[in-house]
Amino acid sequence: MRAIVGEARAFAHAAELSEGSIKRAAKVVRAVHAGHNGRMHLGPIVDNKALYISDNPLHGFSTEIKINILKDIDAYARSQDSRVCQVSATLVGSWQAVQIIRTGGQHIADVRPLVRINVQIVVGDGKKMGCGYYGCGGRMTFDRYITSDSWKYATNEALRIALVDLDAIEAPAGDMEVVLGPGWPGVMLHEAVGHGLEGDFNRKNTSAYSGMLGQQVASKSVTVIDDGTLPDRRGSIAVDDEGTSSRHNVLIDEGILVGYMHDRQNARLMGVPTTGNGRRQSHAYPPIPRMTNTYMAAGSLEPEEILRSVKRGIYAVNFAGGSVDITSGKFVFSMNEAYQLENGKIGHAVKGATLIGNGPDLMGKITMIANDMKFDEGIGTCGKYGQGIPVGVGQPTLKTIVLVGGTVN
Template sequence: MSNLALTDELFFDRAGLDKGRTQDIVDGALNGADDGELFLEYSQSESLAFDDGRLKTASFDTTQGFGLRAIAGEARGFAHAADLSEDAIKRAADTVRAVHGGHNGKMDLGPKGTNRALYTAENPLQGFTTEAKIGVLKEIDAYARAKDPRVRQVTATLMGSWQAVQILRAGGQRVADVRPLVRLNVQVVVGDGDKMEAGYYGCGARMSFDNYVDPETWQHATDEALRVALVNLGAVEAPAGEMEVVLGPGWPGVMLHEAVGHGLEGDFNRKLTSTYSGMIGQRVAAKGVTVIDDGTLPDRRGSITVDDEGTPSARNVLIEDGILVGYMQDRQNARLMGVPATGNGRRQSHAHHPMPRMTNTYMAAGDADPEEILKSVKRGLYAVNFAGGSVDITSGKFVFSMNEAYLVENGKIGPAVKGATLIGNGPDAMGKITMIGNDMKLDDGIGTCGKDGQGVPVGVGQPTLKMTIAVGGTAA
């Protein structure tokens, strides 16, 4: 069954909406507007958390609803409800119609159709019983405790969701997507006397639970969480100052996401509030640096067959060989800036309006051997993993904390350090990249991006990188 047929069954057959009358309401609400859409959503989600030897939380939610939006110039009218009924959509139409009273706009239908199937449409919540999932979480707890007597606490979580959406536009255009999403998290706390440290590992994708209840997967996740916890247990205080830093492949790309990616979203650049505003065609990074946002990667956490406005997702090159070549756009900002939409109009749910958001954002591989990159460091840090960070979009300034990092002396990896942070400015840091590895890797599927109070799943990635940057440390 196609995504459109499946969502027709959900929204028109089961919910009782009449397809023709619903389209008439949308046409009337958007008559004279520049743009807009009716976004229909049905979703199921489940979360099971096992903590300290027992099931701590278990939840299962089903939600449905719609969001209706009309756009006139820079203004938008938006109304939403959890009531999938014709009367509710009519009331929403009366509300949003007010935004374009007397406005002579032009409806921009944009690209039509969808991408090839990027992921299964099967509901991952129906593949395994709750009891079977709890059994896996119990096994994770027992496995971690048996691995090392220093294990004090184990927290394991399995989460899954299934979201079906359909977007209706004026004139009869309809597109749909059906999106599965699963995730496994494991955190292990170890102790030695009064000293305690934690390690974490997570993984996920747009697929069923099969891969994540497989012993090979959850044992690897548990081993990694335990390994990081034990590394941190023996870590020394981090040095401070400007130094050479090597960033590992994969999840360290979260720094690229935060420090650079958000600054390349269309709304910030249209409003001239990004440090990258007005810089198309200019050098914003070192030669060799190519940054891509790609929503078309099969099964990836950040992938979407179509975005939440109905535009097919795409592979968008943002920075090419250090030169800024494009921004990520939703339909409204693309129209106001006179450029095509890029398939980056995303929203958390039917209760939220769409805006430019990242999908899977990564730096392309270079040609350097990762081992040679490490050997080139006289004194610095090797940052394998990050805990989190923050960025100021206007200035580009950022701070990121590392949860696994090592001293490097004369090309050799030394002891682990704790309390290290990276401090810098996005464009400045991108200009100080001196070596780019040939080992580009995407993260293991754990990213959630926050913007304007909304969270959406994303992916990040990069190869091994070397740069000179300020490090905040705790060593006296």
């Protein structure tokens, strides 16, 4: 239960649905007088556009079947290479039913399935060790992921990355050209740029992008979009957690900042329309501005053309994780699959590489964008103010200049 007046907000939640819990919650939110008389006549549930199935992924497959699949993954991985030391595999599923009642009696409902399969493999040759990870998922049931072809692909990818890591050499260091691969490397866009475009940070003038609407904030070839309406994607929502329909929101258009992501409160305070980005982890948290599926639009170049243009640099295929300071835009990201680029050719795998820079500065240094825009495989979870929510990221292959942290020769 939530009440809002201006910038003030009262929020209460309960773990049970009872008359007593509702009365206690109502007493708490009266701390903020919302100008409502407390009597509400419910209208019919508003129909939402179907973006994904409503089936509960927790049903349909017994625990025994799921355990046997995990055992099969373990046995298959170990049979592929004698250097496999450890296999960790998980099947994760959830089913969230949401009902939202707004002032005036508007009644919105949504049902959100979510599944994910993860495989992590450690390999060793007696002298050194390597680790590889692969995950995938989305708003669907387990059917797509528990077929032998699907989990074998996930296992093979995790093993391939582990073996690449096993033989990798120390990464070089310094300012250099970096080519980011398509898909999951878009997590850097999510962290270094996306969070800075969330409405609450900009209303409070704590973002590196505050007050910059209409200004050039990236190369003219860069267009950034947040879209919660994509079918089956991990970050997709039919409605946000305030009952606003999910939308396709262009944030940066050909390098120009054209919009932020808003929940209802921040949109009202900033005098702009809400964008359907009021999200929360569960009923125990108030909605705040959050991303859904955030990605960079495709360019016109072939990926091979971009790789051939690099005389000395790094090809970052996959990322492990990173952090960003919203106020300054400074970020640090580690790569878990990367290669040397020498005279346009992919060379030896490198390890221990980090990308260090500033989000707005990085966006201005993007010089080439390929036509191979790709979303991640469905593994993203975003944290903000202690809340974790599922998100999607994506981008095409692109080239920029950034400081690489590694080993100085």
